[in-house]
Amino acid sequence: MLTNNLGYPRIGSLRQLKKACENYWAGKISQQQLLREGHLIKKANWELQKELGIDKIPSNDFSFYDQVLDMSLMVNAIPERFHEVLLKEGKSELDLYFAMARGYQNDGLDIVALEMTKWFDTNYHYLVPEFRKDQPFKLFSTKVIDEFQEAKYEGIHTKPVLIGPVSYLLLGKEKERGFNRIDLISNLLPVYLEILKKLEEAGADWIQLDEPSLVMDLKNDEIEAFQVVYSQIRKAFPYLKILVSSYFGSIKHQLDWLSSLPICALHVDLTRGEEQLSDVLAHIPADITLSLGVVDGRNIWINDYSKSLNLLEEAIQQRGEERVWISPSCSLIHVPCDLELETNEESLKSEIKAWMAFAKQKLEELAALKKLVTSRENELFSRNQKLIQARKSSDLVHNSNVKEEAWSLSRGSDTRKNPFSVRKILQQAHLDLPAFPTTTIGSFPQTKEVRAWRLQFKKGLLGKVEYENLLKQEIKETIQWQEEVGLDVLVHGEYERNDMVEYFGEKLDGFAFTQNGWVQSYGSRCVKPPVIYGDVSRPEAMTVEWTSFAQACTDKLVKGMLTGPVTILQWSFVRDDQPRSSTALQIAIAIRKEVIDLEKAGIKIIQIDEPAIREGLPLRKEEWKGYLDWAIRAFRISSSGVKNQTQIHTHMCYSDFNDIISEIAEMDADVITIECSRSQMELLDAFAAFQYPNDIGPGVYDIHSPRVPSEEEMVDLLEKAISYLPQENVWVNPDCGLKTRQWSETTEALKRMVNAAQQMREKLLVN
Template sequence: MTTTHNLGFPRLGLRREMKKAVEAYWQGTINADQLARTGRDLRRHHWEIQQQAGIDWIPVGDFSWYDHVLDTSCLLGCVPERFAHPGGAVALDTYFRMARGRAPSGQPRPACEMTKWFDTNYHYLVPEPTPDQAFSLSSEKLFEEFAEAREILGDKAKPVLLGPLSWLWLGKCHAESFDKLTLLPRLLPVYGEILQRLKDQGAQWIQIDEPILALDLPPSWLTAFEQSYHQLQIKGLNLLLAVYFGPLAGNLKTACSLPVAGLHVDAVRAPEELSRVADWLPAHKVLSVGIVDGRNVWRSDLDEALEALASLHDRRELWLAPSCSLLHTPVDLDAETGIDAELKTWLAFAVQKLEELTLLKQALDHGPEIVADPLEASRRAIASRRASKRVTDPAVRRRQAEITPAAERRANPYPVRREAQRAKLDLPLLPTTTIGSFPQTPEIRARRRDFKQGEISADDYTAFLKKQIAFCVQKQEAYGLDVLAHGEPERNDMVEYFGEQLEGFAFTRNGWVQSYGSRCVKPPIIYGDVSRPRPMTVDWIRYAQSLTPKPMKGMLTGPVTMLQWSFVRDDLPRRDTCLQIALSLRDEVADLEAAGIGVIQIDEPALREGLPLRRKDWPAYLDWSVGCFRIASSGVRDETQIHTHMCYAEFNDIIESIAALDADVITIEATRSKMDLLDAFAGFEYPNEIGPGVYDIHSPNVPSAEEMATLLELAAGKIPLERLWVNPDCGLKTRQWPEVDAALGNMVEAARILRRKYS
């Protein structure tokens, strides 16, 4: 008989209950007991949802108050020294200080570094092991949650744990030339202790996630896998090794030969590899097939899935699962009332994906006739999407075909443009700016909601937004910033706002997914060809520029980021959709320039995130992604300054491609790494201008002018002073005005300190 299981369920809750509870705790409106009660209720509800969907083995330990990698660090006792952890169990407020630098109790400290989880838009907290790191079991969270789950699920509760090799790989040791693998002999006994405790509590299967097996790994790491999993064997306990996000490729034989009871593979990202895995995996081991897409929202083609599974079902014990954790998908399509009926039939969220698994199980075990009606409904939906005229726009396709290489090039190289821009903008040494957004206050969100619900008129809403823009401009002039932004009060999200004005996008009301911590986004759904019917930002930026003689930035989200942070259609190559978005943005850039805007920022924080996991696939991706940015940005005069922004990513491997973007100014996140990320730019001798962030906006801590000046000194040791800008790490949307007032005032003063020193 076929078995179904799930790798992980969305943590937020359908109504973002987790987010609201965590933020209430931070703000002091609920206490730790009330927070814990919310967590218990939410976990119970999610387990019951999965039970009702017919899932046989249900994950436990996938719930987190902030991040599962941070949970693992705390479980292992890996707490950086600056957080003054006395040993023993890691306190809740220590956990939150590691995540965001501040908690209701304890001294504020710089938060742990944050970066992207493989090629997703989820951010994890980077472990910080030291060469002398001692590991010890330091959290009861996993064991307590497993005890809770056993009361509801009985023997079908399946603990989930990030594997030791992946945790080490994702960590960052600040000691020079330190080999993290030397920590493995100290780490594995603690993992063994964790597994034994879970077995003693009644665990029969434990899922150990080792997603780094989808990467290009050095031989020493593959050898470490063999050694580690021999050491982690416990009699009577079944380990299911889970690999996702890509093919095993050269790691296939290693993964298949490890002494575990089962192997999960991603048959959505690597369908061509499934038969090879089945051939190499010993017959006594469970093969778990990730047959339903855990990262996108499209309905599965059940006939296609059954065809892929039929031969395997006859050969061996088969488990069915989503390709990866459903963390990356919204909770329940049934909660959506605003999506039109046809489009809705094309979609599946987390709950529906689990139901698809149950249908596949029933069809395999008892024949497709037992689920004839659901299968027929699936066929109709798949056929409807393929035949729909709304997905293809002939005019868009013609414009794509007519693009020439000249569209990707500015008229002159950067040194020529630099002189034209300096003459026009007349900026001081170390010009100061922000990344774009300012606080989205409760009043702004309330007015947006009132407008969408028809409770205030368009004229009243426009007047309100103009008042907010004027307020932001006045604030920035008072701080003394050199290049201003309009504050983006009209924008709900940096992707959603643009998608709402482009053809080919659809939107949800409750399609929330976690980006990091309590930060949630509602990714748009790109279902058809993309085009821009009319200007999207010009009126707002033109108005903001009319309020000040200082340069005002036009603010756009780049084509790669709009692609990466959306649920993208799977019936067209991603590069084609990206090009369609780029052409739409090219028109917007031209309109901004025609309106007199001399500085235009096209944010691309997701460029690194979109990089394929295997190096052999990098050149093709970098070619089309860089090309799309250049198509969006290159149709302007020399004196128009193009900015871009990137955050929370490692740049060393793609620095040449970042330079190939040919943006006049790039701003990057650099605070949590203490300017270490600038090493890539310095070593490469990056030719254009750079703004390394000096204010970590993801923490409520407000750095002093002296602290920021120290960071600028570090930056000046790596990048020529005349090419440095001064700015925060990222947009200020999630911060509050008192924090922003203090931090930006200090930031401008830090720039003045350096100007006085070097003038």
């Protein structure tokens, strides 16, 4: 019986990759130094897995930015606008790669980055491939071959990992009408065959092709593409062993045709589809090895060995040990690197820490399960079961008062007093906003000074009063700057916040925190998700003091800024001992209390961000209704305790809303702000077709790129917006918060944005 890992975190246990990439972009280190840092991370990962006894160690799971972008470069799916980057003197393949990810504004070029969206139902963002009709492909980057050779040089024989060809196409987007991207499979497949040939010649015996789209609802032509692709691969490489890996759900609905796929091994996610095992065993031929994902690659709780062993033993009885591999459910990029780095008892109690496992510990769990298959009479097993039972009965986890409050929530708590048509009239009289009102999404750049103050405060080197006075001065200056620029609705900048979820988690009971629990969100952007270990409640107000201070600094409107219940849930590591809907309801009640307190403090506009609503949608349509019912209700509970005159905003980003637009409307936010600039306002199709009744702020510039769009570009986007939407419903704002940007970019971009809004007002008057 073998242990099989699908992928390991690539950021480094102390975020070495983030720091190296950002230093390279800033011109502080050379490309050679960046490549060296990447090599050291890969080498450490390979050696760790070998040391822990992992039999199938992946390569090409490392990336300098994103694995889908890697694949686009590999098969030369490089949009024409980026070709000029390579023509500039001294520019390399890596510079082209980063230009595709981040955009490029230098050397007389101004190039918009690829679109970015969520990787299935995770908080990881990938770069969306762009496809055109009859698009040719060819081998451009040899990264996967190079990294296999790199590991081989270090004395480690790896299993190269590639995104499977069908899923790669399905992850992309048609950039012109009149064709279906899946039809490009005949153009793409020869490049994959060339890659596999080079890997076989280099000595690879097993290849992992990730096909996560298998868990989704596939159309007939997509199923046919799978059948053609894997038949052609087997025909071309009769001795190369292909592992097809699915994850994030069950593949039970695909088994009728999957059973005839000519592959050597199939990976299934049993943490999100335990019930599929008996069907998989019944349908998948006995000569196909099964990689069983019994260790959760998406969450940080320890594995219940008893439960996993029952699943493994069921498979072994039918297949034999030689046809069963023990695996995580998916790549471990979704969890932090190493729990051993957590040494702060104040933020993470030892009792809670004992219930957790990060990437390294999950590999140890694979090794432990391999030992325990032969006998459960082992200290490893008994210790594990004691911890499982201790968590179930712990007073840290359960709070009867919180459960009772959620249970007794009154009817009507999820409904505003009047419909939007009534509220809009009252709010316009109350707020007196111009046409095309301008605002930002909430955060402003967190400078080195602000981060240094926070660190000094945490270390006790800066007193509370001194720290808060420094932040208040920063807020004052930010308010003054927004007034000077001419923004209509201001924000306080969120300088007191480390992260939009972590900040609230620190103020709520039922949350724990890590020092080094970083996971990659996109590129060099890493987040440190809170851990929801128990029942959630709000002991005191969380934002009222800071927002009230900001409002006292100006006669203009200042928005209260909150993170919504579903996003707090989605972007945390969530307890798995009760339904997610129950935890979301507890968080919603806590946010509702904060909203009511902000209104009492005189705040007239309150934003409750929910960028993760779409992200949490189940991957199969038949499961959507159950999720949307509780997710939308949670938002409405959080937002519906205020008067008609109080304007509720929400923010959502990097989502396709077409298929859930009616549910978005049911959220009943007065204003929704969304990401639109990378898609050139295409996302507004759904809102226009649905005749969305409430106000919308389609983002007019991409804050995830350092490029600053021109005023004309923003006007053009706004003109596109009003071709979709009634102009009286349109707000003007960036795509997202400005926390990660530099002040130099932010200042110029917002000035241009305000000018663009003014131009639209003047055109409105002329017309």
